[in-house]
Amino acid sequence: MARKIGSRYTAHQILGRGSAGTVWLGEGPDGPVAVKLLREDLASDQELVGRFVQERSALLGLDHPHIVSVRDLVVDGNDLALVMDLVRGTDLRTRLDRERRLAPEAAVAIVADVADALAAAHAAGVVHRDVKPENVLLDMQGPLGPGGSHPALLTDFGVAKLIDSPRRASGAPGARASAPTTRIIGTPDYLAPEIVEGLPPRAAVDIYALATVLYELLAGFTPFGGGHPGAVLRRHVTETVVPLPGIPDELWQLIVQCLAKAPASRLRASELSARLRDLLPLLAGMPPLDVDEPYEPDPDPEPAESVSEADPVRRRGVVPLVPGSATDSNRDTHTSMRVPGPDELAGGALGTARVPRPAGGHRPGSARHRAETARKRRLALTAGAVVLAAALGVGTWLAASGDEPPPQDTKHSTPSKQKKP
Numbered sequence: 391m392a393r394k395i396g397s398r399y400t401a402h403q404i405l406g407r408g409s410a411g412t413v414w415l416g417e418g419p420d421g422p423v424a425v426k427l428l429r430e431d432l433a434s435d436q437e438l439v440g441r442f443v444q445e446r447s448a449l450l451g452l453d454h455p456h457i458v459s460v461r462d463l464v465v466d467g468n469d470l471a472l473v474m475d476l477v478r479g480t481d482l483r484t485r486l487d488r489e490r491r492l493a494p495e496a497a498v499a500i501v502a503d504v505a506d507a508l509a510a511a512h513a514a515g516v517v518h519r520d521v522k523p524e525n526v527l528l529d530m531q532g533p534l535g536p537g538g539s540h541p542a543l544l545t546d547f548g549v550a551k552l553i554d555s556p557r558r559a560s561g562a563p564g565a566r567a568s569a570p571t572t573r574i575i576g577t578p579d580y581l582a583p584e585i586v587e588g589l590p591p592r593a594a595v596d597i598y599a600l601a602t603v604l605y606e607l608l609a610g611f612t613p614f615g616g617g618h619p620g621a622v623l624r625r626h627v628t629e630t631v632v633p634l635p636g637i638p639d640e641l642w643q644l645i646v647q648c649l650a651k652a653p654a655s656r657l658r659a660s661e662l663s664a665r666l667r668d669l670l671p672l673l674a675g676m677p678p679l680d681v682d683e684p685y686e687p688d689p690d691p692e693p694a695e696s697v698s699e700a701d702p703v704r705r706r707g708v709v710p711l712v713p714g715s716a717t718d719s720n721r722d723t724h725t726s727m728r729v730p731g732p733d734e735l736a737g738g739a740l741g742t743a744r745v746p747r748p749a750g751g752h753r754p755g756s757a758r759h760r761a762e763t764a765r766k767r768r769l770a771l772t773a774g775a776v777v778l779a780a781a782l783g784v785g786t787w788l789a790a791s792g793d794e795p796p797p798q799d800t801k802h803s804t805p806s807k808q809k810k811p
Contacts, residue, residue: 395469396464396469398418399416399425399473401416401427411429412426412427413425413426414426418473423473424476426471426474428472442470443463448514448515449547452510452514452516452547454507456506456507456541457507457511457543458474458477461473479531480530481524481527482500482527482528482607483523490610491681492537492608493676494608494673494679495536495674496539497608498537498670499536500528501542501604501666502663504526505660505662506659506660508521508597508600508659509658511544517591517596518596520546520577522577522599522603523603523606523607525544526542526545527544528540529542578619579612580602582595582598583626586624597657598648604648605634605649609679613632613649614631627651631645631646634679635681636680637679640672644666648662
């Protein structure tokens, strides 16, 4: 059903739903457009509407081949909408869900495109703050790049920043600002450690998130994801990234540098793009990595002995904050949480790191690893039982063949005569 968006645009059908609203296929004076209609609770927030209008020039000023440009900002009654270029294609999350992981050459080419987009945004003073596969669109009508990759465009610039801006105290002019916000708004898997610790987000948070996306494209899972969002946030601060087998060391060192805990240690977006493109010839023809599926701890685990080799591996997905509630299959809903205290961030989450499978074996924690452990345990118990049975048998034989005389029939025996000295 068509609906009017302001006086210039008409929305015809829903293309998708995101964390901040619904994306429609629309029509404007210059042809087809994508219209992102923000949620009603956001549109009714007059302070938020004011911030969008204030940021209008920044949003409209981002013009780059790898950025989905914002053409217009519509504020009309209860409607608050961003009118954007229409990209004929799909988002990176959809492709990742379909293929599980990409060949290194295609993954690096896509991330290099996004790094180019971030370089332009950072130069204009804009931090994205929510880089993730859902916000990367693949232009299926564009020319194919290295590894058969489609051109990648980054979208949703400024939305997370605007939604997360701290409220100011209302009242007469000169009223004091309220205390700084202690909420975290973002997608837990891609949040940089400094955001978790409550520091203001700078350009380096986008580099951390993009390196996380690259890791996910290669491995099929994020380096610190899985389980309750609170555990994910803690891993970002306390754990080190687990190496991926089978990729060139130059690429791995690049990922490690961009996932550094210290923001100053990470590359700038322009440096990251250049380094990635230099690595493309080295990755030509390389197949997707053979990495074991990540294991999600079961809240009600079965005994290890009941695990069989045929048991399916539990793939990691979003865990809802409220037990029993439905999860967001697209993993694109912002999680609003308080900033953890220093005591909560101390210490690692033992056994929660996403560990790839070692060469020639099963990754610790995987279903096959548990089955192998259970099999070895059964063999050990069987061997112990055999040894115990053998020991009991030997003990019985020794007792029966000792120096004591055998039992005698008292009815027919006579006392033996003692010899006189």
